[in-house]
Amino acid sequence: MHWDPESPGRMSPLEHALVSWLPRRRWFAGGGRDPHRVEIVSAAELTTDCAARGALVIVEVSYPDGDTELYQLPLGQRTVLPSDIGSAAIMAAADGVVYDATVDSGLMGSLLAMIGGAETSGSIGFCPEPGAWITGCEPIPGRPLAVEQSNTSVVFGDRAILKLFRRLAPGVNPELELHRAITGARVPRLLGAIEGTLRGAPITLGVLHEFAAGSRDGWLLATEAVRNLVSGVDDGSAFVADVELLGAAVADVHVALADRLGTSTMDAEVLADVLSDRLDRAIVAAPALARQADRIRAVYRAPGAAGEKVLTQRVHGDLHLGQVLRADDGWLLTDFEGEPAAEDRLAVHSPLRDVAGMLRSFDYAASQVGDAWSRYQLERWLSRVREAFGAGYGRESGVDLARARSVLTAYELDKAVYEVAYETRNRPSWAGIPLRAVAAILGG
Ligand SMILES: Nc1ncnc2c1ncn2[C@@H]1O[C@H](COP(=O)(O)OP(=O)(O)O)[C@@H](O)[C@H]1O
Numbered sequence: 001m002h003w004d005p006e007s008p009g010r011m012s013p014l015e016h017a018l019v020s021w022l023p024r025r026r027w028f029a030g031g032g033r034d035p036h037r038v039e040i041v042s043a044a045e046l047t048t049d050c051a052a053r054g055a056l057v058i059v060e061v062s063y064p065d066g067d068t069e070l071y072q073l074p075l076g077q078r079t080v081l082p083s084d085i086g087s088a089a090i091m092a093a094a095d096g097v098v099y100d101a102t103v104d105s106g107l108m109g110s111l112l113a114m115i116g117g118a119e120t121s122g123s124i125g126f127c128p129e130p131g132a133w134i135t136g137c138e139p140i141p142g143r144p145l146a147v148e149q150s151n152t153s154v155v156f157g158d159r160a161i162l163k164l165f166r167r168l169a170p171g172v173n174p175e176l177e178l179h180r181a182i183t184g185a186r187v188p189r190l191l192g193a194i195e196g197t198l199r200g201a202p203i204t205l206g207v208l209h210e211f212a213a214g215s216r217d218g219w220l221l222a223t224e225a226v227r228n229l230v231s232g233v234d235d236g237s238a239f240v241a242d243v244e245l246l247g248a249a250v251a252d253v254h255v256a257l258a259d260r261l262g263t264s265t266m267d268a269e270v271l272a273d274v275l276s277d278r279l280d281r282a283i284v285a286a287p288a289l290a291r292q293a294d295r296i297r298a299v300y301r302a303p304g305a306a307g308e309k310v311l312t313q314r315v316h317g318d319l320h321l322g323q324v325l326r327a328d329d330g331w332l333l334t335d336f337e338g339e340p341a342a343e344d345r346l347a348v349h350s351p352l353r354d355v356a357g358m359l360r361s362f363d364y365a366a367s368q369v370g371d372a373w374s375r376y377q378l379e380r381w382l383s384r385v386r387e388a389f390g391a392g393y394g395r396e397s398g399v400d401l402a403r404a405r406s407v408l409t410a411y412e413l414d415k416a417v418y419e420v421a422y423e424t425r426n427r428p429s430w431a432g433i434p435l436r437a438v439a440a441i442l443g444g
C-alpha cells in the first residue's frame, strides 16, 4: 500500500504529498515551520467491511533545523470518495485517492468495531475497557467534531467520542493514564483506547469515552452568562450557583487523583525555580514580559520566603472553561493532556495549579464585553464567581483557598504569563486579556 514504510532515505509519493499537506492542518504544531521531510515509521492496517482500505499511520516530520515531531494520520484509500471530503484528500493515485480517514464515517465505524473486538494490527492494540458496552459492538458510523482542536475527535451516534491524538509523544498519554486511574470521578466514562509500541516505547493513539449527549461546555455557559448580565436579562446568579458545583467537581477529581496516584511535598523554592523557567520560555515568545520579569519572579518566590511546603500530586494541568462540560447530572472534566507543547519539568504540581487555571478562565469570560459600566458590573460578578468556585472546591476537598493565597497567586500569575505567550503566538488580538491580569496581580 501507499502507506507501507519505504526504505529509509527515499521519500515515497505519499510522503512527498504529506510535506505540503501537513502544515495546512489546524492540529499541526510545527509553529510556522515547514517540514522538509516526512517519513512513515509505522502503519497499522484497519479491518474494514466497506469498499475502502484504511490504516493508522505514524509519520516522523523533520525540519531543516534538525528538529523532528511524530504525528498520527488515520488514512483511507478509495476509488469512489465519500461526499464532502474537502481538504481531506492528500494524493491521487491510479488505484484510488488517499485521504484523511477521519472524514470517512464507514472507516471510523470500523475503528470503533476494532476497539470493541479487542483486535490487534501490527504493533497497535485496540483495547475495550473491562465491562464497557463497546465490547463486541457492531460498527457505528462516526462523524468528526466540527470544531478541530489540537487533536481530532470523532462522535459515534451521540454514544461515544474517540479522540485521535495528532502529535504523538512516546509514553502513555496522561489522558489515558489519568482516566484509567479515576474511573467513577467527575470525568466521562472511559470505554477503550488504541495503544501500542513505537521504537520500543509505549504510545497512545486514541481514547474512547462515553459521549456526554446534550452537554454544553463551560466557556459557552460563562460567556452567555456575561452577555445576559450586561444586557440586563438577569443578574448572573444562576451561573454563580453552577460554578459552586464546578468547584466541587474539580475538587472531586483532585481527591480521586490524590487517592489513586498519591501525593508528595515540594519545597516552595523548587516551585519558584520551575515557574521562573517557564517565564524564561514565555519571554522568548512575548519579549514585552521581560520588563516585568523581576517583579514576576518575586511573586513566585513569596511562598518560599514564607518557608512554605507545597503539597503536590497529579493534576489536570491545563484546566479552563473549555475543558469542562455541564451535563444533566453535573459537571465533567475533560482533556487531561496538560498544556499543548508543555515543557514543564515537573510531573506533579499543587492542585492549586488547576484552581488558578479556572480563575483565569473566569477572567477571560468576563473580558469578552467592555464599556465602563459593564466592567464595573462584571468585576462584582467575577468576585462572586471566584468566591462560589472556592466555596465548592473547599467543601469537597477541605482546602481553604484563602489560606493558600501566596501559592495560588503564584500559579495565577504563572498561568497569565503562559497565556501572554500563548496568545502572542496564536491570537495576538487576545493578548491584552492576560497582559492586564499580569499587571493587576503585580499591582495588587
Ligand atoms: N465525553 C464527551 N462528551 C461530549 N463532548 C466531549 C466529550 N469529550 C470532549 N468533548 C468535546 O470535544 C471537543 C474536543 O475535546 P478536547 O478533549 O478538548 O480535544 P483537543 O485535545 O483536541 O483539544 C471539546 O469541545 C469538548 O467539549
Ligand SMILES: O=P(O)(O)O[C@H]1O[C@H](CO)[C@@H](O[C@H]2O[C@H](CO)[C@@H](O)[C@H](O)[C@H]2O)[C@H](O)[C@H]1O
Pocket (backbone or CB within 6 Å): 149, 150, 219, 318, 320, 321, 322, 335, 338, 339, 340, 357, 360, 361, 362, 364, 365, 419, 422
Ligand atoms: O484547549 P487547549 O488544551 O488547546 O488549550 C489552549 O488553548 C486555549 C484556548 O482555546 C487556551 O485557553 C485560554 O483561552 C480560553 C478562552 O478561549 C480561556 O478560557 C482560558 O482561560 C485561557 O487560558 C489555553 O491556555 C491553551 O493551553
